Amino acid sequence: MAPSLSDIMTPDAAELARAAGGGASAPLEMGSPGHDLFVGLARLGDNTLILGHRVSEWCGHAPVLEEDIALANMALDLIGQTQLWLGLAGEVEGRGRSADDLAFLRDAWHFYNILLVERPNRDFGHTLMRQFLFDAWHQPMLKALEGSSDARIAEVAMKAGKEVAYHIERSADLVIRLGDGTEESHARMQDALDRLWPYAGEMFIGDEIDARLAEAGTIPAPESLRGAWDETVNAVLAEATLTRPDSGFAHKGGRQGRHTEHMGHILSSMQWLQRAYPGATW
Amino acid sequence: MYAQMVKSEATNDDPEMLAAFQARIDAGEKIEPKDWMPEGYRKTLIRQIGQHAHSEIVGQLPEGNWITRAPTLERKAILLAKVQDEAGHGLYLYCAAETLGISRDEMTEMLLSGRMKYSSIFNYPTLNWADIGAVGWLVDGAAIMNQVPLQRTSFGPYSRAMIRICKEESFHQRQGYDIMMKMAQGTPEQKQMAQDALNRYWYPSLMMFGPSDKDSVHSAQSMAWKIKINTNDELRQKFVDQTVQQAKYLGLTIPDLALKWNEEKGGHDFSEPDWSEFYEVLKGNGPCNTDRIEARQKAWEDGAWFREGLMAHAKKAEARRASAKVAAE
Ligand SMILES: [Fe+2]
Ligand SMILES: [Fe+2]
Ligand SMILES: [Fe+2]
Numbered sequence: 001m002a003p004s005l006s007d008i009m010t011p012d013a014a015e016l017a018r019a020a021g022g023g024a025s026a027p028l029e030m031g032s033p034g035h036d037l038f039v040g041l042a043r044l045g046d047n048t049l050i051l052g053h054r055v056s057e058w059c060g061h062a063p064v065l066e067e068d069i070a071l072a073n074m075a076l077d078l079i080g081q082t083q084l085w086l087g088l089a090g091e092v093e094g095r096g097r098s099a100d101d102l103a104f105l106r107d108a109w110h111f112y113n114i115l116l117v118e119r120p121n122r123d124f125g126h127t128l129m130r131q132f133l134f135d136a137w138h139q140p141m142l143k144a145l146e147g148s149s150d151a152r153i154a155e156v157a158m159k160a161g162k163e164v165a166y167h168i169e170r171s172a173d174l175v176i177r178l179g180d181g182t183e184e185s186h187a188r189m190q191d192a193l194d195r196l197w198p199y200a201g202e203m204f205i206g207d208e209i210d211a212r213l214a215e216a217g218t219i220p221a222p223e224s225l226r227g228a229w230d231e232t233v234n235a236v237l238a239e240a241t242l243t244r245p246d247s248g249f250a251h252k253g254g255r256q257g258r259h260t261e262h263m264g265h266i267l268s269s270m271q272w273l274q275r276a277y278p279g280a281t282w
Numbered sequence: 283m284y285a286q287m288v289k290s291e292a293t294n295d296d297p298e299m300l301a302a303f304q305a306r307i308d309a310g311e312k313i314e315p316k317d318w319m320p321e322g323y324r325k326t327l328i329r330q331i332g333q334h335a336h337s338e339i340v341g342q343l344p345e346g347n348w349i350t351r352a353p354t355l356e357r358k359a360i361l362l363a364k365v366q367d368e369a370g371h372g373l374y375l376y377c378a379a380e381t382l383g384i385s386r387d388e389m390t391e392m393l394l395s396g397r398m399k400y401s402s403i404f405n406y407p408t409l410n411w412a413d414i415g416a417v418g419w420l421v422d423g424a425a426i427m428n429q430v431p432l433q434r435t436s437f438g439p440y441s442r443a444m445i446r447i448c449k450e451e452s453f454h455q456r457q458g459y460d461i462m463m464k465m466a467q468g469t470p471e472q473k474q475m476a477q478d479a480l481n482r483y484w485y486p487s488l489m490m491f492g493p494s495d496k497d498s499v500h501s502a503q504s505m506a507w508k509i510k511i512n513t514n515d516e517l518r519q520k521f522v523d524q525t526v527q528q529a530k531y532l533g534l535t536i537p538d539l540a541l542k543w544n545e546e547k548g549g550h551d552f553s554e555p556d557w558s559e560f561y562e563v564l565k566g567n568g569p570c571n572t573d574r575i576e577a578r579q580k581a582w583e584d585g586a587w588f589r590e591g592l593m594a595h596a597k598k599a600e601a602r603r604a605s606a607k608v609a610a611e
Contacts, residue, residue, distance in 0.1 A: 060342035063585020072366035185591025282353040
């Protein structure tokens with residue numbers, strides 16, 4: 001039966017959200033240490049999952065064979081890290097959700113990755129620039145996490161750090177070579193930088209959850225990574241003869257579950273089988 | 283196979299040199315790139331290794347089609363690792379072919395313009411997740427059948443590439459079979475996907491070995507040169523005999539009513555694939571020929587600025603090093 005107009009007009013947002021299936025599955029009490037840690041870990045694992053997904057879209061379509069190999073390898077690292085971070089998130093949550101449950105059965109508003117990693121691949125220059133801007137953050141983040149007060153986090157960070165040391169070496173090197181290559185490659189890299197720049201700032205903007213995690217010594221405050229990132233980015237852009245945009249504007253929201261339109265499309269392919277055949281094992 | 287119907291080139295070299303060359307091959311010696319070789323041997327090998335390399339590269343596409351939709355993180359990781367391996371195989375093989383005096387770019391150019399082929403199998407689509415299982419189980423399985431003996435091929439670089447490749451191929455086949463197992467033992471829908479995948483991939487897999495020996499005109503010379511080790515029919519028979527057992531274990535039905543054990547020959551009787559379909563696929567009329575080649579052309583054309591950028595940078599860096607050296611002197 002169609003609802004009457006007055007039902008539709010009911011301004012009870014909480015009731016509507018429950019009816020739509022959101023909110024009702026809030027895993028742990030908001031603000032509890034378990035919930036903070038769950039979100040902190042999901043932020044890490046969702047970044048690697050969504051970036052890994054984007055990178056894997058290149059498989060078989062890269063400009064040279066060596067890049068096909070390198071990108072598949074990088075996507076593989078990122079998916080492997082996702083398994084560890086989301087596995088730990090599920091463990092912390094304590095409701096029996098596995099890394100797969102978290103990856104394949106959450107909707108977009110329960111994903112906490114930054115917007116940068118969901119940006120579309122566009123040309124290879126964009127893909128590389130996105131990777132570089134991310135790697136330049138990812139490396140100091142993992143370095144700091146090696147000193148986490150939570151031994152499980154330190155252990156994952158140690159393993160991931162070895163892989164990411166190679167990622168940043170590679171992405172920085174390619175940004176330099178293409179920035180300082182032909183006129184066209186320079187223009188494409190500058191364009192990629194200009195377009196992606198407004199999505200970089202989100203990496204360094206903390207909220208209360210971040211503050212409490214930093215306070216507990218489990219995950220460093222986003223703001224604390226800015227210096228290391230600036231140093232890497234400035235050095236590489238200078239060598240690449242690229243101009244650092246002077247805008248400080250930052251799109252944000254991903255880390256709180258508010259995403260771009262692209263996110264739904266990523267999930268609709270990524271989660272399709274699990275959603276279409278619930279309960280099957282693969 | 284990954285190299286099907288490779289035309290062997292006639293050779294009009296000095297008969298004495300030819301005889302000495304054949305004697306080396308018969309004695310089981312490896313031919314190395316700097317050694318004298320008949321022009322026909324060189325050309326046939328370029329065609330065969332090049333076709334094999336192209337197959338690895340184009341072969342990334344049907345499997346890559348499912349990476350973003352893989353149903354679990356582990357399956358996604360395994361599939362990524364496999365597709366990465368295939369690209370690596372392409373790289374080893376291009377390197378082996380390059381020792382014969384052709385560049386990778388030239389071979390790529392020939393692939394993109396249709397002058398060089400890749401295996402017919404990669405012109406078939408991957409339509410459901412079980413196809414990823416079927417490709418590993420059947421397609422990599424058929425490839426292994428052919429590549430294991432090729433480890434003993436007469437051309438050194440090709441033989442060494444095959445040895446490296448074969449190590450990885452058995453992992454490919456096992457992961458494919460593992461997917462099939464999960465699907466065949468899963469929900470009714472999953473079982474249906476598995477059977478559907480087998481139905482569609484069975485005959486195209488048999489085609490991988492190339493036409494029947496009686497219609498295979500180029501085999502004799504290639505076999506004498508040990509760049510082909512077994513005949514097409516020998517390998518196909520071996521593949522069928524092995525696969526029948528594996529399908530039975532999965533509880534799946536091979537789509538061939540004529541399939542039955544023949545005690546006398548010690549192997550199965552089975553139906554030939556539809557060879558007219560095979561020739562149509564080779565002509566470009568398979569379900570995915572256009573998509574596959576277009577995807578490779580697009581990758582190559584879109585990537586031109588990237589390759590040029592890297593080259594320009596290398597030149598600049600070289601010039602800077604040279605002038606720094608002059609300044610220092
Ligand atoms: Fe391969
Ligand atoms: Fe293969
Ligand atoms: Fe393979």
